[in-house]
Amino acid sequence: MSLDSFFESYYRLRPVNATFTGVHDFDDRLPDWSPEGLDSTATEMALLQTALQSAGPLSLGDDVLARRDWDQIDRALAHAFLEIQIAEHESGHFQTGNPSLAIGEALFGVISLMTRPFADLEWRMEHAAKRLAAIPTFLAGAERSWSRAGRETPAAWIERALRECEGGRKLLTTGIDRWLASGDIATSLADSVRRSADSAANALLATAERLATQPTRDNDYGVGDAFFSLLLERGHCYARPLAELRDSASSQLDTERRALHEMAHAASLGSWRDIQARLANLHPEPEEFYGAFGETWRACRTLAVRRQIVTWPEEWPIRYVPIPAWTRQAAPHLYYLFYRSPAPFDKVAIHDYTVPAIEDVEDEQSEERLLRTWNDSAIKLNHVVHHGAIGHHVQNYYAYQAPSRIGQIAAVDCASRLGMFCGGTMAEGWACYATAVMDELGFLSEFERVSEQHTRVRLLTRAVVDFGLHSGELSFDTATSTFVDACGMSPEQARAEVTKASMFPGTAMMYWLGVEQIQALRAAHESALGDSFRLRAFHDQFLSFGSLPVAIIARLMPASTGVAR
Numbered sequence: 001m002s003l004d005s006f007f008e009s010y011y012r013l014r015p016v017n018a019t020f021t022g023v024h025d026f027d028d029r030l031p032d033w034s035p036e037g038l039d040s041t042a043t044e045m046a047l048l049q050t051a052l053q054s055a056g057p058l059s060l061g062d063d064v065l066a067r068r069d070w071d072q073i074d075r076a077l078a079h080a081f082l083e084i085q086i087a088e089h090e091s092g093h094f095q096t097g098n099p100s101l102a103i104g105e106a107l108f109g110v111i112s113l114m115t116r117p118f119a120d121l122e123w124r125m126e127h128a129a130k131r132l133a134a135i136p137t138f139l140a141g142a143e144r145s146w147s148r149a150g151r152e153t154p155a156a157w158i159e160r161a162l163r164e165c166e167g168g169r170k171l172l173t174t175g176i177d178r179w180l181a182s183g184d185i186a187t188s189l190a191d192s193v194r195r196s197a198d199s200a201a202n203a204l205l206a207t208a209e210r211l212a213t214q215p216t217r218d219n220d221y222g223v224g225d226a227f228f229s230l231l232l233e234r235g236h237c238y239a240r241p242l243a244e245l246r247d248s249a250s251s252q253l254d255t256e257r258r259a260l261h262e263m264a265h266a267a268s269l270g271s272w273r274d275i276q277a278r279l280a281n282l283h284p285e286p287e288e289f290y291g292a293f294g295e296t297w298r299a300c301r302t303l304a305v306r307r308q309i310v311t312w313p314e315e316w317p318i319r320y321v322p323i324p325a326w327t328r329q330a331a332p333h334l335y336y337l338f339y340r341s342p343a344p345f346d347k348v349a350i351h352d353y354t355v356p357a358i359e360d361v362e363d364e365q366s367e368e369r370l371l372r373t374w375n376d377s378a379i380k381l382n383h384v385v386h387h388g389a390i391g392h393h394v395q396n397y398y399a400y401q402a403p404s405r406i407g408q409i410a411a412v413d414c415a416s417r418l419g420m421f422c423g424g425t426m427a428e429g430w431a432c433y434a435t436a437v438m439d440e441l442g443f444l445s446e447f448e449r450v451s452e453q454h455t456r457v458r459l460l461t462r463a464v465v466d467f468g469l470h471s472g473e474l475s476f477d478t479a480t481s482t483f484v485d486a487c488g489m490s491p492e493q494a495r496a497e498v499t500k501a502s503m504f505p506g507t508a509m510m511y512w513l514g515v516e517q518i519q520a521l522r523a524a525h526e527s528a529l530g531d532s533f534r535l536r537a538f539h540d541q542f543l544s545f546g547s548l549p550v551a552i553i554a555r556l557m558p559a560s561t562g563v564a565r
Contacts, residue, residue: 002055003071003405006048006078013041016105017414019112022345024119028130030109033095033102034141035148042089045082052079060237065555070403077406077548080234081420087230092151093223095142098503099153099161099211101416102142104335106135106200107168108415111336114179115324115354118346121183125193132172132196136203143207155216156476156499165208167333171326172201179326218477221502222470231506235421236513237549246467249512253460257486260453269447272454272488279447280372284379289358289371293320293388296380300389300438307441308536310390310543316397317350318388322357339387341413344400353388377448381455385438391431398543399426407546417504423547424507429514430543432459436515454487459515461486462508465498470505517550518542524559 011018015026031037052058058076065073088094095101113128146153176197180190225242232238232245240248260272269275284292297318305312323331330336342351356374361367374383385391395411402408410423418424432455438444439452465482468474474482476498483494501508521542526533545553 003074003078005051006075007405009044009048013044014414014419016109016112017412017419019109020340020343020414021409021412021419022118022343027113027124027127028134030106030131030134030138032141033105033138033145035145037141038089038095038145042086045086049079049082049086052082060552060555062555065552068403068556070405073548073552074404074406077404077410077420077422077552080237081406081422083234084231084421087227091223091227093227093505096145096148097151097153098157099142099146099207100157100164100503102139103161103164103168103204103207104416106138106204107164107171107330107334109135110171110200111327111334112415114175114326116343116346116348118343118348122185122189125180125185125189129189129192129196132193132200135200139203139207143210152215152217154221154476154502155218156221156495156502158211158214158216160499160503161211162208163333164335165204165211167330168204169201170333171330172197172204175326175328175330179324182326219475220472221476222472223505225471228467228470228505231421235506235549236425236510237422237551238425238513239551242467246464246471249460249463249467249509252512253457253464253486256453256456256460260450260457263450263453269450272450275447275450275454276488279377279451280375282377282447283371283375286358286367286371289374290320290322290355292376292379293353293355293383296376296384297389300380300384300443303441303443304390304438308534309437309441310394310536310539312390312394313397316393318353318393319350320353320355320383320388322359323354325357328357328360335416337413338383339392341392341396341411342400344396344408344412351393353383355383377445377451380444381435381448381451385435385443386431390438391434392427394434395427395430395543395547398540399546402544402546402548404546404548407548409547411547417507421506422549424510425514425517425550426547426553427514428511429516429518429550432511432515433518458483458487459511462497462501463512466501466506466508469498469501476502514550517554521550521554521557521559525557528559 011021011023012026014031015029016031018024018026032040052075055075057072058079060073060076089096109131110128113124113131176193180193229242232242238245264270264272264275297320301312304310327336338355339353342348356370358367358370361370387393399411400408406420406422410418410420411427412419418427435452435455439449444452461483465474465479469476469479479498479501480491480494483489483497484491487494489497522538525538541557542553545556
């Protein structure tokens with residue numbers, strides 16, 4: 001079997017993923033998450049696994065990696081992807097049991113057409129009308145799958161789903177009206193979109209009403225060690241025993257918490273809350289808000305290029321713009337990413353990074369609250385370095401040129417998560433590591449360095465909670481308290497973190513795991529090459545493999561071969 005058959009199935013069965021990836025053959029439809037649809041999907045995936053096995057060896061031995069046999073590498077990763085997807089289906093933890101996933105899939109199926117100008121407005125509206133019209137049937141089928149599971153739904157998942165329903169209501173009413181008013185389109189098309197949106201809104205309201213009365217449970221959020229180990233071994237391609245990795249994360253968390261305390265104490269900066277308050281005080285003026293992002297981005301790029309950290313492509317521009325008016329009201333209720341990866345196969349001249357519309361803030365108090373949240377440190381560390389500059393944006397450029405077809409698309413941001421689990425350690429590991437590199441270059445202020453250390457604590461807390469929650473060692477409430485105690489989060493922030501970790505096992509740890517492996521690989525190359533080691537050459541080669549598991553990339557570029565040029 002050729003990989004073409006795998007990818008055809010991948011996009012057809014996941015049409016919203018296809019849209020976000022830039023494959024537009026299925027933009028008029030949603031997936032089938034009814035019991036029959038999910039069973040059919042699982043059967044097709046099992047047949048694809050058999051076909052992949054019949055096409056040749058699937059091992060990822062050192063000889064395969066040494067000769068860069070991309071067909072075999074991609075077939076092996078595709079087989080592992082299918083294994084994880086089938087396990088998800090059988091677990092009752094995902095499409096068969098989580099309403100939030102279905103609400104997100106329906107809404108972002110439409111948002112993917114509303115916010116990304118890969119085609120003219122009329123074409124996108126025509127397809128949006130069809131996708132909107134499909135929402136009632138999609139939700140009805142998904143609800144039958146939840147009912148078939150026969151289990152009470154975790155309370156936090158219901159809470160998230162209801163919040164998303166509220167965002168959907170805003171999107172499908174005011175949001176659609178604003179979108180229709182954004183261009184000169186035929187009345188007949190506008191009427192079609194409006195009718196379909198009304199039908200979708202009514203279906204969403206009915207779903208929300210049923211969810212509000214659905215029996216819930218407050219415990220048993222985990223998937224168990226066997227499933228978690230599968231994610232580690234087949235998704236992250238990481239071979240360390242689960243217990244050993246769990247102990248390592250816990251030990252490193254203690255170390256990083258001590259380091260955070262010592263940094264703040266040595267500089268007489270006070271507690272973390274004191275530092276947060278001082279960072280919040282340093283923010284742009286309202287009239288400088290949008291410009292602050294571009295100015296910081298240019299400073300980041302200039303320093304990285306001058307210090308020869310990475311070959312930064314000229315043809316990969318980005319701009320910071322307000323969230324489109326038609327999704328503005330819905331965004332706070334949804335998994336609405338400010339930086340959403342560009343679609344690998346779309347040809348868009350410049351990528352838009354969305355930020356809050358400061359001109360919509362109603363009063364001075366709200367404006368001050370927004371500016372204190374989107375302060376200079378948040379802009380630099382999160383929205384420039386980690387996401388819009390040397391982190392995700394540069395990594396995405398390299399991924400889309402990668403020789404691996406899996407590596408090109410695995411880390412695409414889809415409705416609720418990445419397109420493929422295996423892309424996580426590269427995407428998030430690199431973005432976190434890149435922030436540490438900019439710290440090495442002196443790009444961060446004293447306060448920002450402490451903030452970055454706090455981020456390390458937060459990422460390790462995520463890993464510890466990921467392990468504990470899914471093994472059953474931590475209850476939901478204890479996991480929430482862990483974030484409050486270790487990171488100084490509010491209970492609301494901590495609950496949101498634990499909810500996400502409970503929904504997507506093995507995901508919260510990929511930040512820490514990715515960084516750890518990148519740093520180890522760099523150290524090995526530096527040791528092997530000595531004075532001939534060049535950081536830009538190392539980074540360029542590392543990124544060139546695309547969004548593959550870092551554990552695989554480490555074997556593709558062993559330190560013994562070196563990277564010196």
